[in-house]
Amino acid sequence: MFGKLGFIGAGKMGGAVARRLATGGFEVHVHDLDPAAVQRCVDAGAVAAGSASAAVKDAEVVFTSLPMPEHVLTTWTRLAPELAEGASAVDVSTIDPGTVEQAAAAVGEYGHPFVTCALGKTPAAAEDGAIPLFVGGPGEAVSALRPLFERIGETTHEFESAGAAAMFKLISNLIGMTNVAVLAEGYVLARAAGITPEQFSAALADTGASSFQSQVRLPWLVAGDFEARFGVELAAKDVRLALDAGARQGIASPVAAQGLAQLLSAIAHGHGGEDAVAVAKVLDPQGRLLGSAGNETADE
Structure with missing residues (x-):
């Protein structure tokens, strides 16, 4: 002991x-x-x-x-x-x-x-x-x-090594947070097409697009729950660290770089203190598709 x-x-x-x-x-x-x-x-x-x-x-x-x-x-x-x-x-x-x-x-x-x-x-x-x-x-x-x-x-x-374990965690977050950005895009697109949150959630769960992030964060997005379990600012930090580490090895990650851009945009729009799934708000700034909850900021 x-x-x-x-x-x-x-x-x-x-x-x-x-x-x-x-x-x-x-x-x-x-x-x-x-x-x-x-x-x-x-x-x-x-x-x-x-x-x-x-x-x-x-x-x-x-x-x-x-x-x-x-x-x-x-x-x-x-x-x-x-x-x-x-x-x-x-x-x-x-x-x-x-x-x-x-x-x-x-x-x-x-x-x-x-x-x-x-x-x-x-x-x-x-x-x-x-x-x-x-x-x-x-x-x-x-x-x-x-x-x-x-x-x-x-x-x-x-x-x-300790460094390899740290690098894997960054890679995991790079994949996961880029997935969140794409999930947010898909959800907003579905709402614009008239697909209900319930239809989207049920159908997505039965496809290859289902993931840990959709299982965990999609219900929060549907409910307008942006409490920071893992905030936008921390997500951006981790993706940036992963991209920087890759760049030092000569490895480009262009898709993840776009995911980082969305996270940084969310920060610029005042959502840095909210959960990473708040990247969806950047795609629907007026809350037309996400509802009134989607147009709130962390300061309101």
Whole structure:
């Protein structure tokens, strides 16, 4: 059994993972800039840490779940000297392989392994441990951490390195978020053609066009529910990171680039804080086809 676990970043996915560990009997010390996010974890059995350093102190394993690559790198660079002897660093954020390499070097300088444990699916699924994990890092460290991974998710896909696991997660989001953009186009086109939401949903589910995104996000789109389970801004960040990583390898992704353009357009129209499926609003700015809900912005 593990001793103290440190957890830095308790947003939608990070908070779900921290709570999952806490309800599994692990001693999880959580730090986040948002006190309410920490309290939700405390309510599940975690311990509030007053600072990142407090979360790290004497922890056997330290997790980070942060929104941007620069946050991850800055955090690990600062905290690496504070890690306890024998501690492992685990990042569950969605970041690029270059940042992973830099963070691993910062942690490795003090003799600690760095492991990527990228997360799939949604916050609701993460609360139930019903998510896939994309894991990579030093073999011995990954093996030692397996009991934690088994509590966090239902399937662990292992890659040869922390960077490869991070890259796969970016590729997954590139495919998924581009799919959301196309799904939004198809739905708006169907509504313009007089096809009802019910007809579209039922028929699409019986075709090769059905996908995880249509199963999960189409009902939200039909209901005008744009609460950010995975926001437009984060989706755009991930697709951009994937495109940039591909470009560095000489690989173009023109279809995904168009998907990114739609996400950026949604941000420009004030929908950055809404769920990724809000890209549909750009296609129907007056709400003629989506209804009044489709013309609301995150600020209204």
